[in-house]
Amino acid sequence: MKKLLILSTALSTFAFAASAQEVVLMSWGGAYGKSQTEAYLKPFTAETGIKTTMVDADNPATPVKAMVEANNVTVDVVDIEYADAIRLCDEGLLEPLDPAILPPGDDGTPAMDDFLPGAVTDCSVATIVFSTMYAYDTTKFPNGGPKTMADFFNTEAFPGKRGMRKGAKANLEMALMADGVPAAEVYEVLATPEGVDRAFAMMDKIKADTVWWEAGAQPPQLLADGEVVMSTAYNGRIFAAAVSEGKPFESVWDGQVYEYDVLAIPKGAKNLEAATQFLAYATGTQRLADQAKYISYGPARKSSGPLVGLYEDGKTEMGPYMPTAAANLTNALASDFEFWADRDTQLNERFNSWLLN
Structure with a gap:
């Protein structure tokens, strides 16, 4: 060039x-x-x-x-x-x-x-x-909402429909973290057949309660329309809905996957x-x-x-809303690009087959 x-x-x-x-x-x-x-x-x-x-x-x-x-x-x-x-x-x-x-x-x-x-x-x-994390509608949980990735997969304690991206990436990592795998060990576990099975077993728990999204604009809309009570999403989309539009959405950073x-x-x-x-x-x-x-x-x-300073509203400090803010990295996972470059096709074929079954 x-x-x-x-x-x-x-x-x-x-x-x-x-x-x-x-x-x-x-x-x-x-x-x-x-x-x-x-x-x-x-x-x-x-x-x-x-x-x-x-x-x-x-x-x-x-x-x-x-x-x-x-x-x-x-x-x-x-x-x-x-x-x-x-x-x-x-x-x-x-x-x-x-x-x-x-x-x-x-x-x-x-x-x-x-x-x-x-x-x-x-x-x-x-x-x-950017980060794939999850957010919930605070009006659906007046007594206190979910705090951890495990809570996202717990429909007994936090009933209601979930929204998730239609694909394997980030979902499988989140499922393993929800099942207790430390962030530092997620890809080591997911690189094994047993680890993949374990991730899908966690996904089984919420499959019947999940609405699948494909475009980044969909999760805030699903939440706003009441179709789901919580959804994985790109963090910036939730920020825009909550700060710009005043939606009652709370971000949960535990178990976020950033890249x-x-x-x-x-x-x-x-x-x-x-x-x-x-x-x-x-x-x-x-x-x-x-x-x-x-x-x-x-x-x-x-x-x-x-x-980096204020949001376009002239009053909101952007720093605390960034995926890389120290408080948001407590239990965060850096997406492994080599892992997904090598296994994207294989794991998405497994995911699509799982959806049909």
Whole structure:
């Protein structure tokens, strides 16, 4: 990849024909999509004149893989989960990333020293740290709600429907932690047939009471509509519903599974130069700090941390709502991208078969 972009401040100096350039970003929609629009897309267009467009998907990794394999790529940049980026890169479906395009931190720290460990890969660069945790409707539990991951799986003490993402990832880890497996031992246990059986045995306990969701915007809606009393969710979606919309939702951080979300360029992107320019711009210090103004995901750059302040309401401190806040990491699990890059297909086949049975 051409070493085009070193400093985000130099973006407007490149000889792009702005009227002919466009960057199409495929992302997850909802409050998360809004945070990217405000922090990345709008200022990028304002500074460069290059048009930006956002398109949504339940999980962008799936349509992007299909596009590249069909040689019909209609997006230029994609926001995907870390394990998916590793897998798609290994399959040759993403453009290689030259770290030299990444701007240093605003404090002068070289990019590769400024990003959190592992945040920059052969084909992608992380923007946020997000978490899959669970939340409940406080009006359904006037005498006190659930506090632990074990409580989520306890329908006797806390009756009512649950919401869970339709897939194996994070669910199996949560099931094991609910069954008493320490976070540090989860992947060791889950790597064995007996561990997988143990996780599904825990899932059996709530299967009949579970509503399955596929898009990140669904859990807050399921809670708001009263279809479930608690649901796993992406932490930023619950934050947006509770703080922006005043919903009576309480987050439970015990047993959270946190990981990176990344930006990557699909192989065969039609606007490669503009996409490269956008990726470098969007992962700069200020851009990542600005995103945290709109949603409670932690920035993947160290230099962005001190710049994170108040929510867009001008009064809510964002720090305590971040997955990486010290109080929220008491019993937390870092998602193992290597584990899921190797076992995603196998465990999701098991999960889908379990659902049908």
